[in-house]
Amino acid sequence: MSCCCHDKESELTWTHSMHNSSAAALQTTGTCNETVSPQPSSSEFSLGVLVLLAVLMVLLALITVLGNALVILAFITDRNLRHRSNYFFLNLAISDFAVGAFCIPLYIPYGLTGKWHLGRSLCKLWLVMDYLVCTASVFNIVLISYDRFLSVTKAVSYRVQQGAASNPVVKMVAIWVLAFLLYCPTVLFWERVAGYSVVAEEQCHAEFFSNWYFLLCASTLEFFVPLLLVSYFNVHIFQNIQKRQRHGSMQEGEPPKSSSLSWRTCLLPRQGVSSSEAEDSVSSSMRPKKVSLTESSPPSRGNSVTPENDLSASFHAKTSSKLQQDKKIAKSLAIIVCVFAVCWAPYTLLMIIRGACQGTCVHNSLYEITFWLLWLNSALNPFLYPLCHMKFRMAFMKILCPKKLSTLRSRNTPSF
DSSP states (O other): OHHHHHHHHHHHHHHHHHHHHHHHHHHHHHHHHHSOOOSOOGGGSOHHHHHHHHHHHHHHHHHHHHHHHHHHHHHHHOGGGOOHHHHHHHHHHHHHHHIIIIIHHHHHHHHHHSOOOSOHHHHHHHHHHHHHHHHHHHHHHHHHHHHHHHHHHSHHHHHHGGGOTHHHHHHHHHHHHHHHHHHHHHHHHHHHHHSSOOOOTTOOOOGGGGOHHHHHHHHIIIIIHHHHHHHHHHHHHHHHHHHHHHHHHHHTTOOOOOOOOOGGGGTSOOTTBOOOGGGGSSOTTSOOBOOOHHHHSOOOGGGOOOHHHHHHHHHHHHHHHHHHHHHHHHHHHHHHHHHHHHHHHHHHHHHHHHHHTTTSSSOHHHHHHHHHHHHHHHHHHHHHTGGGSHHHHHHHHHHHOHHHHHHHHHHHSOOO
């Protein structure tokens, strides 16, 4: 009897325990659906993998900081870089520098451990800075593309507006204001308006992380619209170049030349390049060649050089130089569109999908990869923009290799 009662008592105890466990599991599941964490589970990684990831993260932060710091330092030390269009490069470098100096370092321990140990206030500050500088980086890309679009398709009006010294400053400030208004108010006040928080303890992500309606609207303004604008500017620049190239070929009585643009123009300076008034163009790295009248002007009767031939040769040289500059602009913009799309598209699409399905249809590791791919764009920007311009390359060489620069200048200086 006692044995039977004991067995029955054990059975009731086991049933009660299973009921409590099931209730706890259901409660936990409900909580996870409300507070989906974007962070991966660090327990899945071994110590060796964690060390490798830490090294790669720190390396990316260093490249981002050093590359953009070099752009900022070159702009400060070299007066030749203080051109209107180059102010937009400076603005882009400032936003990307903040990504490497503030956003990535604070995220590294969080990404490795899966827990935020720096408090809720610093979490809010990190979120505001991360959304602000990343959005400002995108808007700066659009501004640079628009400036180049004007310099190619509306060159005359673009030069007329060069005298407005405050114009670039106003646009730079406007970029930061728009970037702040897009995300930062919702990051700061979403919890207060809703009356509760959906972010779990020791986690740090935006309150709207699971609201795919807001994510879709914000991503449209942050990624899809900028991508369409940059693509639009790029296509029209290519069309403008092709039209002018065909027109120039028909005037010379030659068959239309191929409109393909050499990638070498973005990496290597052309030989025989000298300074001229064409530096006022946004693509100031490609300078017009000095053209001899005997080489440029068509042969006339008696081999005499007339003022008409002189004027024609000078006009042809300037037109050819401007066309070469615009080709380089088109090439750099094509690189911008491709890299920007590759770095931002995966994160934007997965963020919307993850918010729509409450994080159940996208693996954390896949989302984490796209998140770091987003920051990779800030590390690549110093190489995509200033390094395609002769003035920036010369300024970098002046900072990093001053002796080599002086040697090159002495070799290129003509002796009389």
